[in-house]
Amino acid sequence: MARTQGSYSGTTGPRVRKAAQKLFARNGYATVSMRQIAADVGVQAGALYNYTPDKQTLLFDLMKQHMDELLAARAAQDVAQVPLAALEGFTRFHIRFHLDRPDAVFIAYMELRNLTEPHFEQLEQLRATYEGELMAILSAGQVAGVFDLRDIKVASRAVIAMLTGVTTWYRDSGALSREDVEEIYWQMVRKAVAAT
Amino acid sequence: MARTQGSYSGTTGPRVRKAAQKLFARNGYATVSMRQIAADVGVQAGALYNYTPDKQTLLFDLMKQHMDELLAARAAQDVAQVPLAALEGFTRFHIRFHLDRPDAVFIAYMELRNLTEPHFEQLEQLRATYEGELMAILSAGQVAGVFDLRDIKVASRAVIAMLTGVTTWYRDSGALSREDVEEIYWQMVRKAVAAT
DNA sequence: GTCTATAATTAGATAGAC
DNA sequence: GTCTATCTAATTATAGAC
Structure with a gap:
């Protein structure tokens, strides 16, 4: 700091x-x-x-700032009342936010084990808060009967893992635009959770 | 003695x-x-x-052995002719194989950047070979009209990222059995790629 | 094959001059 | 605020005794 x-x-x-x-x-x-x-x-x-004060704090500050920015950006978003629209908003937001910050994302996922226990615990709570945003959407859709999921928590983790994976391969210099990528992932997410 | x-x-x-x-x-x-x-x-x-001979080679040998085992285990599997059945086989195989080897999986994903360039290139080719297994299944289903995907390569990466993510949270001591987890992920994968 | 001892290098962090 | 110099500790890897 x-x-x-x-x-x-x-x-x-x-x-x-x-x-x-x-x-x-x-x-x-x-x-x-x-x-x-x-x-x-x-x-x-x-x-x-x-x-x-030391190298460890430098790492923690970077990771903490990243998660704070993620939650702040998410909080600044309108969340649609209709579950399907809310899910689309979350999906596109997640992809955009993560593609904009490849370095911060990489560190957030790779360096957790290099944190001391209290630092790790702080970040874990922020991560859980973010996961809760998606779980709330999936729950609402489940109640409304538009989604069909056996386990809301597992589903939210599966979706987030799928979406975050985009950072491992996407390059702006490639054939697909960010809009293309958003659309491809959104169609897969939409179908994956849908009631049939 | x-x-x-x-x-x-x-x-x-x-x-x-x-x-x-x-x-x-x-x-x-x-x-x-x-x-x-x-x-x-x-x-x-x-x-x-x-x-x-040195620490670097020790790391590489572990990662290489892991990928060799993955491809060998996959090669030993029967691959169904029907795309949907083949996809189910791949999904369940991937989850089982990865849940059985949490340490090797973790290293395979986290330590790539600690490899020298030729070592990295070798592993990247093995990873691409494995990804090709799933791409072949998705392509066959697309041709048959049972899957509907905008981009086979992106879809295969999305599915693999989603499935591999299970290793970050699953514990045998938890509420869900491996069979439960396989089933939950399989239903999401099945729907995500399906033609409607 | 394993041990002890050590070479050569590098790390995180601090003290004090300016 | 930044620099130079330095302390202490740890690192990978090797040599030679047994």
């Missing part, structure tokens, strides 16, 4: 987090050294400790 | 790989030291180098 408001802290602090995010995503938290991050920013290693 | 030469090699080698697999899955390749692996096996660190 930025703790100083000096003229440099406004610029070096964010650059440290940006460099750490890029390098952690590319090479893994445990593999990246503080010296590598410093070199990427263009300072010496000691200077990093003006912006984070 | 007879001479020890040879008599340990048949047992220490596998124990090294087992310990490495467990520790890599739990703590991550980069975090685990050769000394930790050695301690888990019950030898000194130097002794490990009788069984692997």
Whole structure:
């Protein structure tokens, strides 16, 4: 977290987090050294400790910020009353948000085991909160009879896993547009949960 | 006791790989030291180098063996002629195989970036081969008119991501049996790809 | 085959000059 | 705020005794 408001802290602090995010995503938290991050920013290693008490906190702050942004962006969305429309909104939102932040997403899924226990627990609760958003939609549709699911929690995890998987292969330089991808996944999600 | 030469090699080698697999899955390749692996096996660190030229090769061998086993197990399966039955077979096979090997699966997905380029390329080809198995089934169903998919490759990746996600939450101690889980996922996969 | 000992390198983090 | 210098500890891998 930025703790100083000096003229440099406004610029070096964010650059440290940006460099750490890029390098952690590319090479893994445990593999990246503080010296590598410093070199990427263009300072010496000691200077990093003006912006984070230690490496572990730097990782946690990145992951926490990502989840906070995810929940804030979701909260800013209108959620349709009709379950099918609400599900479409969630699906498209999830794909867009994740494709916009490949590095943060990668870290969020890969580096959980490098967190200390209290840090892990905090993030797990945020993840569960997000999962709850989808579960609420699926429950409403189940009650209304438009969805047919044996287990709401398993279904929500299955859908989220499917959607998040898009980040492992999608490239803007590829043949499919983001709109194409949204549409393809949405049709699969729609059918997967539908009552027949 | 007879001479020890040879008599340990048949047992220490596998124990090294087992310990490495467990520790890599739990703590991550980069975090685990050769000394930790050695301690888990019950030898000194130097002794490990009788069984692997270096740490990187130890990781690669684990991942390669996992993919070889996956393809061999799949090849040993009967593949139904009817696309719907073939898809059900693939789905249940994938879930069973992955739930049986949580550590190997975890490593296979998390440690790809810790491989050198030629090692990575080898595994990527094996992964693509496995993906091709599902693509062939989906293509056959598409041609037969029983599946309706906009993009076979994207669909196969979506299905595999959804199914593999089961390993992140399923525990034998939980409320659902493996048969329950297979059934829940199968119903979602079946509907997701179906022509309406 | 395994041990002890060690070489060579690198890590995270801190102290104090400027 | 950043730098240089440094401390302490840990790392991979190897050499040679047994």
